[in-house]
Amino acid sequence: MSKKRQPPIAVREGILAREVMQRLEEAIPNADVALHHKSPFQLLIATILSAQCTDVRVNQVTPALFKRYSTPEDFASADQDILEAMIRPTGFYKNKAKNIINCAKEIVLRFGGRVPGRMDALVTLPGVGRKTANVVMGNVFGVPSIVVDTHVRRVVRRLKWTQSSDPDQIEVDLSHLLPQEKWTSGSHRLLLHGRHLCVARDPRCLKCPIFDFCPAEAEKNRAHLKDASVGRSPIFLQRFI
Numbered sequence: 001m002s003k004k005r006q007p008p009i010a011v012r013e014g015i016l017a018r019e020v021m022q023r024l025e026e027a028i029p030n031a032d033v034a035l036h037h038k039s040p041f042q043l044l045i046a047t048i049l050s051a052q053c054t055d056v057r058v059n060q061v062t063p064a065l066f067k068r069y070s071t072p073e074d075f076a077s078a079d080q081d082i083l084e085a086m087i088r089p090t091g092f093y094k095n096k097a098k099n100i101i102n103c104a105k106e107i108v109l110r111f112g113g114r115v116p117g118r119m120d121a122l123v124t125l126p127g128v129g130r131k132t133a134n135v136v137m138g139n140v141f142g143v144p145s146i147v148v149d150t151h152v153r154r155v156v157r158r159l160k161w162t163q164s165s166d167p168d169q170i171e172v173d174l175s176h177l178l179p180q181e182k183w184t185s186g187s188h189r190l191l192l193h194g195r196h197l198c199v200a201r202d203p204r205c206l207k208c209p210i211f212d213f214c215p216a217e218a219e220k221n222r223a224h225l226k227d228a229s230v231g232r233s234p235i236f237l238q239r240f241i
């Protein structure tokens with residue numbers, strides 16, 4: 001009997017990734033960005049504030065902030081001490097205040113007071129790296145964008161979707177695995193999955209909707225002499241077991 005031909009590894013990875021994303025879509029139906037905003041500029045500021053801080057905390061700070069400073073011009077001429085005091089609960093407030101004021105100045109001077117809708121322009125703004133730029137591109141400009149934060153990095157490394165620890169390289173690896181129309185929502189679902197279940201210490205594998213696609217969980221089971229093949233999809237078994 002002839003042996004059934006298997007698709008190449010890259011194709012198999014893509015099939016697994018799509019199945020994982022489908023599960024996560026069912027488990028996490030709402031993948032909208034959690035940072036409250038009413039404009040591209042507000043999302044940009046909220047995202048800068050969210051570095052090393054929870055979205056909940058940022059959402060507590062931004063209503064008063066955006067009431068006092070409503071335009072890039074307002075932020076560009078803000079008093080740094082007052083701004084620092086207002087954003088202090090988000091941590092790293094001195095650096096964030098400086099970046100926000102300088103970022104607003106650049107937007108006013110170089111972009112006519114409007115947040116540019118291009119990655120190459122966004123990353124030239126003070127305090128804006130690829131992660132922040134991708135949040136803005138994906139969520140207000142509708143450009144498919146992959147956000148790689150610490151949660152996404154942890155999850156995709158456990159899933160063995162990447163060998164890299166470098167966010168830029170992980171972004172490239174994910175772009176090959178996920179269909180473009182899933183980049184924004186998919187990376188956000190991976191982020192939420194990492195934040196709530198696939199946490200750094202003691203991931204909650206027993207509650208995980210994608211445990212049967214997870215090599216890390218399979219390895220754990222193997223270590224405990226359980227049958228790591230139980231409940232796994234055929235493609236997963238060919239790939240990892």
Ligand code: SF4
Pocket residue numbers: 155158197198199203204205208209210211212214215216217
């Ligand atoms: S099975 Fe565990 S390690 Fe794997 S993705 Fe789920 S929570 Fe993370």
